[in-house]
Amino acid sequence: MTIDIQKFRDLNPGERILMGPGPSDVPARVLQAMASPCIGHLDPYFLKIMDETQQLLRFLFQTNNALTIPVSGTGSAGMETCFVNLVEPGDDVVVCINGVFGTRMADIVNRIGGKLIRVEAEWGRAIDPEAVRKAVEGRNPKLIAVVHAETSTGARTTLEDIAGIAKKCGALFLVDAVTSLGGVELAVDKIGIDAVYSGTQKCLSCPPGLSPVSLSDAALKVLKGRKTPVVSWYLDMGMVGSYWGAERKYHHTAPVNMIYGLREALRIIAEEGLEARFSRHKLNHKALVAGIEGMGLSMQVPEAERLTTLNAIRIPEGVDDVKVRKALLNDFGIEIGGGLGNLAGRIWRVGLMGHSSRKKNVLLFLTALETILKSQGVKVKPGGVEAAAAVYPKA
Amino acid sequence: MTIDIQKFRDLNPGERILMGPGPSDVPARVLQAMASPCIGHLDPYFLKIMDETQQLLRFLFQTNNALTIPVSGTGSAGMETCFVNLVEPGDDVVVCINGVFGTRMADIVNRIGGKLIRVEAEWGRAIDPEAVRKAVEGRNPKLIAVVHAETSTGARTTLEDIAGIAKKCGALFLVDAVTSLGGVELAVDKIGIDAVYSGTQKCLSCPPGLSPVSLSDAALKVLKGRKTPVVSWYLDMGMVGSYWGAERKYHHTAPVNMIYGLREALRIIAEEGLEARFSRHKLNHKALVAGIEGMGLSMQVPEAERLTTLNAIRIPEGVDDVKVRKALLNDFGIEIGGGLGNLAGRIWRVGLMGHSSRKKNVLLFLTALETILKSQGVKVKPGGVEAAAAVYPKA
Numbered sequence: 001m002t003i004d005i006q007k008f009r010d011l012n013p014g015e016r017i018l019m020g021p022g023p024s025d026v027p028a029r030v031l032q033a034m035a036s037p038c039i040g041h042l043d044p045y046f047l048k049i050m051d052e053t054q055q056l057l058r059f060l061f062q063t064n065n066a067l068t069i070p071v072s073g074t075g076s077a078g079m080e081t082c083f084v085n086l087v088e089p090g091d092d093v094v095v096c097i098n099g100v101f102g103t104r105m106a107d108i109v110n111r112i113g114g115k116l117i118r119v120e121a122e123w124g125r126a127i128d129p130e131a132v133r134k135a136v137e138g139r140n141p142k143l144i145a146v147v148h149a150e151t152s153t154g155a156r157t158t159l160e161d162i163a164g165i166a167k168k169c170g171a172l173f174l175v176d177a178v179t180s181l182g183g184v185e186l187a188v189d190k191i192g193i194d195a196v197y198s199g200t201q202k203c204l205s206c207p208p209g210l211s212p213v214s215l216s217d218a219a220l221k222v223l224k225g226r227k228t229p230v231v232s233w234y235l236d237m238g239m240v241g242s243y244w245g246a247e248r249k250y251h252h253t254a255p256v257n258m259i260y261g262l263r264e265a266l267r268i269i270a271e272e273g274l275e276a277r278f279s280r281h282k283l284n285h286k287a288l289v290a291g292i293e294g295m296g297l298s299m300q301v302p303e304a305e306r307l308t309t310l311n312a313i314r315i316p317e318g319v320d321d322v323k324v325r326k327a328l329l330n331d332f333g334i335e336i337g338g339g340l341g342n343l344a345g346r347i348w349r350v351g352l353m354g355h356s357s358r359k360k361n362v363l364l365f366l367t368a369l370e371t372i373l374k375s376q377g378v379k380v381k382p383g384g385v386e387a388a389a390a391v392y393p394k395a
Numbered sequence: 396m397t398i399d400i401q402k403f404r405d406l407n408p409g410e411r412i413l414m415g416p417g418p419s420d421v422p423a424r425v426l427q428a429m430a431s432p433c434i435g436h437l438d439p440y441f442l443k444i445m446d447e448t449q450q451l452l453r454f455l456f457q458t459n460n461a462l463t464i465p466v467s468g469t470g471s472a473g474m475e476t477c478f479v480n481l482v483e484p485g486d487d488v489v490v491c492i493n494g495v496f497g498t499r500m501a502d503i504v505n506r507i508g509g510k511l512i513r514v515e516a517e518w519g520r521a522i523d524p525e526a527v528r529k530a531v532e533g534r535n536p537k538l539i540a541v542v543h544a545e546t547s548t549g550a551r552t553t554l555e556d557i558a559g560i561a562k563k564c565g566a567l568f569l570v571d572a573v574t575s576l577g578g579v580e581l582a583v584d585k586i587g588i589d590a591v592y593s594g595t596q597k598c599l600s601c602p603p604g605l606s607p608v609s610l611s612d613a614a615l616k617v618l619k620g621r622k623t624p625v626v627s628w629y630l631d632m633g634m635v636g637s638y639w640g641a642e643r644k645y646h647h648t649a650p651v652n653m654i655y656g657l658r659e660a661l662r663i664i665a666e667e668g669l670e671a672r673f674s675r676h677k678l679n680h681k682a683l684v685a686g687i688e689g690m691g692l693s694m695q696v697p698e699a700e701r702l703t704t705l706n707a708i709r710i711p712e713g714v715d716d717v718k719v720r721k722a723l724l725n726d727f728g729i730e731i732g733g734g735l736g737n738l739a740g741r742i743w744r745v746g747l748m749g750h751s752s753r754k755k756n757v758l759l760f761l762t763a764l765e766t767i768l769k770s771q772g773v774k775v776k777p778g779g780v781e782a783a784a785a786v787y788p789k790a
Contacts, residue, residue, distance in 0.1 A: 003454040005665045008447050011655055013434045022648060026433040034652060035430035038421040038602045039408045040730045052403050059398040072604070073468045073629060076647040080629045108628045201648055207433045209467070209604055209650030231626050233503045234468060234475045250735075252471040253417060253596055255604030257429060258653065260406055270400045335435045340645075 016329075017356070019365055020337040021151050021310060021349050022179070023201035023208050024356040026261075030206050033264035034257045041254045050244060053259055056266035060181065060204075060274075061196065061214045063188040067237065069244045070210040070262055071197070072255050075178040078197030078211030080108055081235040082174050083145075086195060086219055088228050089113030091142040094135055094171070096120075096127040096162070100152035100340050101176055105145050112231060117141060123342050124153045124312065126305040129161035136169045142222075143172045143195075149180035151202075152340045154301045154312035154349065156184065163192040172219055178202055181212065182269055183281045183309040183353055194219040200258075203281070203309055205354030206265035209258045213237075265354075281308040283391065284357045288350065291366040291388030295373075296381035300347050309357070311350040312343070316378060321345045324372055332368040359392055411724075412751070414760055415732040416546050416705060416744050417574070418596035418603050419751040421656075425601050428659035429652045436649045445639060448654055451661035455576065455599075455669075456591065456609045458583040462632060464639045465605040465657055466592070467650050470573040473592030473606025475503055476630040477569050478540075481590060481614055483623050484508030486537040489530055489566070491515075491522040491557075495547035495735050496571055500540050507626055512536060518737050519548045519707065521700040524556035531564045537617075538567045538590075544575035546597075547735045549696045549707035549744065551579065558587040567614055573597055576607065577664055578676045578704040578748055589614040595653075598676070598704055600749030601660035604653045608632075660749075676703040678786065679752045683745065686761040686783030690768075691776035695742050704752070706745040707738070711773060716740050719767055727763040754787055 018025045039046050057068045071081050083105070087093055093114040095105045098121040109116045119135045121127050127146055136144070144166040149156055159175060166173035172194040180186050181196075183203030188196055194216040201208035215223070215237060223230075223237060230236040234252065242249040269277060285308035289299060292313055300312035315321050321338055325348070328334045337349035350365065366385045373380050413420045434441050452463045466473050478500070482488055488509040490500045493516040504511045514530045516522050522541055531539070539561040544551055554570060561568035567589040575581050576591075578598030583591055589611040596603035610618070610632060618625075618632060625631040629647065637644040664672060680703035684694060687708055695707035710716050716733055720743070723729045732744035745760065761780045768775050 001454060001457050003451070003665050005662065008451065008658075008662050008665070011428050011431055011444070011659060013431050013438075013440055013444075013655070015432050016434045016438065018433070018435060020435055023433050023435065023651060026652075031430040031432070031652075033406050035426040036406055036408050037410050037426070038413070038418050038596075039411045040413060040415055040418065041603065043408075043411065043724075043730065045408055049406070049408075056398070056403065059396060062396050073472065074647045074650060077468065077629045080627065104628065111624050111626050111628060199648065201433075201651075207650065207652040208436065208648040209653050229506050231506050232475065233499065233506060234472045252469045253594065253603040255469060255602065255653070256418060256596075257421075257426075257602040257656075258604050258650070260408070261652075263403075264406060267400065267403050270398050270403070329438075335438065 015333065017334045017361055017364065019351050019356055019361060020335045021351050022199065022353065024205045024351060024353040026205055026207055027268060027355050029268065030261045030264045034261040036260050038256050041256055042248065042250065046256060047248065049259060049263060053263045053266065054244065056263065056270060057212050060266060060269060061188045062190065063214050065214045065216055067220060067241050068214040069240065070259060071213045071235065072252065073211055074208050075197065075199030075211050077235065078199065078213045079105060079176060081213055081237065082195040082197055083108045084112055084230055084232045084235055085223050085237045086143055086172055087112055087114045088226055090115060092117060092139060094119060094132065094141045094144040096132065096146040098125060098127055098153065098155060099123050099147065099150035101147045101150060124155055124300050126155050126157040129165060132162050132165050136165060140169055141171045143174055145174040147176040148186065149177065149184060149307050149309060151179040151310055153343060154307050154310045155305050156307045159191050167192055172222060179307065179310050179353065182277065184307065185278055188214060200262055200265065203354045204265045204269065206261045209255060210262050281352065281357050284352045284359065284362050285311060287359065287362045287388040287391035288352060290391050291362065291384045294381065294387030295370060295384030309351065309353045311352060312347040313350060315346055315348060319373065319376065319378055323376065327372045328368055334365055334368055362388055410728065412729045412756055412759065414746050414751055414756060415730045416746050417594065417748065419600045419746060419748040421600055421602055422663060422750050424663060425656045425659045429656040431655050433651050436651055437643065437645065441651060442643065444654060444658055448658045448661065449639065451658065451665060452607050455661060455664060456583045457585065458609050460609045460611055462615060462636050463609040464635065465654060466608045466630065467647065468606055469603050470592065470594030470606050472630065473594065473608045474500060474571060475627065476608055476632065477590040477592055478503045479507055479627045479630055480618050480625055480632045481538055481567055482507055482509045483621055485510060487512060487534060489514060489527065489536045489539040491527065491541040493520060493522055493548065493550055494518050494542065494545035496542045496545060519550055519695050521550050521552040524560060527557050527560050531560060535564055536566045538569055540569040542571040543581065544572065544579060544702050544704060546574040546705055548738060549702050549705045550700050551702045554586050562587055567617060574702065574705050574748065577672065579702065580673055583609060595657055595660065598749045599660045599664065601656045604650060605657050676747065676752050679747045679754065679757050680706060682754065682757045682783040682786035683747060685786050686757065686779045689776065689782030690765060690779030704746065704748045706747060707742045708745060710741055710743060714768065714771065714773055718771065722767045723763055729760055729763055757783055
């Protein structure tokens with residue numbers, strides 16, 4: 001078996017403006033860190049880098065949880081990690097479902113033999129804590145799981161009330177923070193979250209490949225008290241934690257250069273400061289909404305339940321979803337996302353996450369969208385871009 | 396909660412010569428590819444990169460298997476992928492154990508409810524096909540699993556006879572090729588392997604983080620015929636295969652920049668050619684052994700069962716294992732590995748994998764080792780380095 005090497009050209013991905021549901025734009029500093037020489041996963045310098053990465057992650061999650069680490073897989077691996085470590089066959093598990101990622105949680109719970117209790121909300125809406133309260137009445141579930149930021153719809157669920165319900169019924173509280181961590185307020189300890197995971201390619205603006213995970217002491221106690229082994233060897237937090245902790249016991253080879261990149265992304269976040277970062281995400285979101293509404297289009301999610309990081313725009317009647325997205329990508333180099341499931345063809349998903357959440361991107365996107373819609377004969381109200389620009393403070 | 400950003404200095408891992416059990420030295424071209432701009436995981440250009448990566452992996456594995464992809468995790472995730480997709484609770488599974496990685500396979504089989512049939516060999520020796528034949532007598536196991544290259548001991552097991560036994564009893568044949576793929580002959584289709592996995596950080600000389608996996612049509616048939624769902628959502632090859640295949644159905648976000656790096660590492664391999672690459676690994680191994688024996692030390696594994704990629708050197712009586720390795724790392728910048736399990740303190744593991752398998756590295760390591768041993772009062776026969784140098788063709 002031979003191969004014609006001439007067919008495989010030099011890598012040349014060009015430049016995109018990443019305004020889809022992730023990955024977001026990666027700062028040059030993060031890419032440069034990833035290109036640093038690879039060293040051993042037990043090298044004293046790398047162990048120091050691991051410690052620092054954990055400290056920076058604790059700051060980001062606003063937690064003192066000892067077990068706060070990047071899992072060696074993407075955000076979905078983080079989701080699987082939390083469930084396989086905390087749920088045993090037969091356990092009652094409440095999963096709140098208002099989009100693709102709640103559905104995925106339910107799928108995982110079924111695979112590992114948990115007894116699924118579904119709490120549903122319309123796609124594009126937040127989870128109503130009252131529905132959770134009703135679902136747990138007379139029950140003592142092991143765990144209540146909710147998606148903070150539904151990447152598939154742009155809806156944000158408020159966590160405090162559901163955390164209170166979990167506490168009251170003695171359940172662990174598990175949160176998907178894939179599209180919120182680093183972009184939206186999320187104080188893990190203050191809220192009372194026991195298990196939380198995210199991804200690197202959203203509001204952290206590091207390439208995809210790692211999943212920051214944090215487990216509370218209560219979660220670790222549940223893990224230690226299991227009657228059955230964790231079904232996944234790779235994601236067994238007992239063993240993974242021994243490598244990341246003081247023991248440094250070899251488990252699997254850490255993805256060294258990805259961790260270089262994550263650490264640099266976390267340094268950038270710490271330099272900006274969490275409050276400033278969340279404010280920036282709010283401002284750019286506000287400008288985008290002003291522009292979209294100024295153009296006569298509308299947002300899918302009610303104002304009080306909107307994410308600042310992932311913006312679902314209703315596709316106007318008669319507009320060709322795919323044609324618009326192709327024109328954005330091919331003519332303007334801007335990536336946005338389409339809808340998933342029920343919302344396919346009905347919404348565009350515009351990410352303003354991490355390094356992508358910038359005034360320049362908001363104005364470029366709105367200008368490009370206006371141009372494309374007009375070229376396709378769609379009536380657009382004038383002044384959308386100006387309405388967005390007016391949201392920003394005067395220079 | 397605040398953080399003192401001054402504590403977290405600019406990344407500066409320095410340079411190491413990586414001659415441990417992995418990661419191996421990463422060529423600059425691979426690091427540069429990883430630092431290319433991140434684009435979307437459904438971007439048309441990235442889909443092309445995915446296709447090319449699969450073509451290059453098929454060449455590397457010497458297979459026509461359609462499902463030949465990098466799993467989004469390290470080598471251990473590849474191991475777990477093969478088992479969780481092909482084994483259902485109650486299935487008879489033969490696992491050959493002659494080191495850490497066979498032991499890990501057995502652990503995984505137990506976690507997922509397979510009925511484990513162990514075939515053992517002394518650590519540091521190959522698996523004897525006769526032992527496998529005896530173990531399957533009167534049985535029809537679902538799967539026979541073996542480690543081609545035991546990273547923990549440096550032993551290489553010949554695969555052809557065991558493949559024949561698997562075929563005869565109707566079992567799938569699963570191979571761990573973590574420390575052989577790209578360094579040691581491994582023709583997947585010719586041998587008749589149904590499931591094989593590797594890691595990027597060994598003989599491919601790409602940073603850790605991905606696990607090349609290939610499944611045969613027979614393996615896919617078993618996967619499709621399962622009565623129970625695959626317990627891992629993240630590693631479910633039915634769904635992962637739909638993203639990598641023609642459907643392009645979103646599953647999880649691919650680790651874009653890691654795949655850039657892997658593709659570049661595979662291009663480098665294709666440019667060198669498989670035969671030339673295997674010969675290079677043999678030559679450097681031969682030189683290392685000549686040097687070690689020339690110095691009066693000895694190899695752990697019998698000659699006929701030795702890997703060329705991972706070399707287990709017996710630690711001479713009275714020599715302080717850790718002190719020698721620390722001196723190698725701190726004074727010479729050379730990383731080697733210690734022994735694991737029974738062999739801890741008894742062997743050094745010297746990797747000559749991928750880009751690390753070079754004449755320069757062999758001679759540097761032997762020189763450094765001789766210097767360190769002498770400085771610690773150990774008697775070393777003169778002429779070791781010269782014996783190694785003499786193995787290479789005259790310039």
